[in-house]
Amino acid sequence: MKLHNGQLYWPETYTNITQYPELEGNISCDVLIVGGGMAGALCAHVLSKETDLDVVLMDRRHPGSGSTSANTGLLQFSSDKMLHELIEEKGTQDAVYFYQLCQQAMKDLSKIASGLSEDAEFRPKESLYYASSSGDVPKLVREYDALKKHDFPVEFLQASDISSRFPFSKPAALVTSGDADVNPYKFVQILLKDAASAGVRIYAHTPLIHKTKTVHGFTCESEKGTIEARYIIFATGYENDFLAHQLGADLNRSYAMVTEPLPSLKTWYKEWMIWETRRPYLYMRTTKDGRIMAGGLDEDKAEAPLNEGIIEERGERILHKIKEHFPELSPKLSHAWCATFGESHDGFPYIGEHPNRLGEYYCLGFGGNGTVYSMLGATIIKDLITKDFHPAARLFSIAR
Structure with a gap:
């Protein structure tokens, strides 16, 4: 699938790109990551920094040239589905836990960005979420009440508060803090560069052609070589439309x-980030x-x-x-x-182990918060591999 078209901006902002080799020959590893975009890069970074596992990453193109290069880089703990809506759909406990997980993922992204070898243009920001029409004000009020009740950082702005700050007027708005913006292309390239320095082997222009389950893990074949892996993580984003539809996305x-x-x-x-209630x-x-x-x-x-x-x-x-x-x-x-x-059908990403193929994991950040969900996925999958458990895994099961 052609993931994007047109004149992209981010690749012009960072040209200090590492040229990774194509896989030639047969190798083995503990963990194979398929996909070198945001999800794959975060998985590689977390595994390289927090475990002793031998990690390989493969990408069919050059890493970061898929959806990452078209990502607009708004990072928020709020979901496209508002908290009060999720509470109605999934219950208070799971909805609030999900928002808390996203809030923690924002903190994790900030910590990772501050420790990179180069500046990824990660900038802490607040977000203005305005009512597109007066008819949307009641749901903003409900959202404010839900966020405030569960201790999320939020303010409510009346129309006069908005017009005193901006050259436009809207009926009402919420302001959330703890958000950020980033240069996603640069972020991924530096994540991978630092992961490679920590021992991750990265192969570009190396598509996964065939995968076979074995007694000890997986045999993964590419055009010019084979990778034997104990575990495999699919971080392929929107690349596989068959998989997306299979999951209900x-x-x-x-x-x-x-x-x-x-x-x-x-x-x-x-320079607050701005979005609206209209869909x-x-x-x-x-x-x-x-x-x-x-x-x-x-x-x-x-x-x-x-x-x-x-x-x-x-x-x-x-x-x-x-x-x-x-x-x-x-x-x-x-x-x-x-x-x-x-x-996804319910607004949650797909993260976790395949129910019928043990050792095969998915980190698919479907939704408007793909980078935040990818951070969640990297943390959850790391714990599933090393501890065989993460309390949030039940929310994001690919079998749900």
Whole structure:
């Protein structure tokens, strides 16, 4: 599947790329990670730093060139499904536990970013979640009450509070803290570079062609070599549409764009990340070099359109939305792209061991919080391999 199309921005921001070899010959390891995007890189990092396991990572392309390069890098503990909605669907205990897990994952991401060998442009941020219409205010009130009751960091803003901070007005909004934005492409490249320095063997342009279960683990064949592994972690993201549909996930596509650098962002209060209650929602953030990045216009089609004109037109539509919010900035379109994304049937990622193939694990961060879910997955799978248990594994079972 073609995961993205158009003019990507992030790969232009970091060119100090490590060139990993293609696998040639036969090797063995404790853990084989299939996929070198955000989920695979975080799994590799966690396993290399917190265990003595011998880890190999393989990617069919160059690591980080799939969905990661199209990721817009908004990191939030809040889910696309609000806490009060999840409480109604899954009960208070599981819903609150899920939000607490995401909050801890944000702290883990921050800690990892601060310990990397290079700056990944990880910036702690607050998020403004506004009511798109007056009819959405009651559910924002319910969400505020749920978050506040369970000790999540949240403020409620009235219309006057918003207009006093921003050049636009909305009926109401929530402000959450403990969030962040990041350069996801740079983050993944540095994660992998540091994991390689810690002993992880990484192979690029090495597709997994065939996998066989053995008495001691798995035999994984590529074009020019074979890997014997005790455990295997599939961190393939949205690459395998058959697997996605098998799990009950929907694959869609979304559009994103970035502006030319702006001389000033003073009217953007503290450069908070911004999103809204309408579905599909508009979201906006700033970048380290003074640009605005935004996305939305989700469509019920999996593969990115090949027509560059369609992508540019969608980019212009998103740019118009930015101008409605910040008319004094006069932003100009620089890059626009379209990318595949997936959503599970219940809003939770797929993390854990295959119920019928012991030793085979999945770290699939389906949803708007893919990076946060990938961090969750890396931690859970590490504990499942080393301790055979993690209390959260039951929530994310691929058999649910």
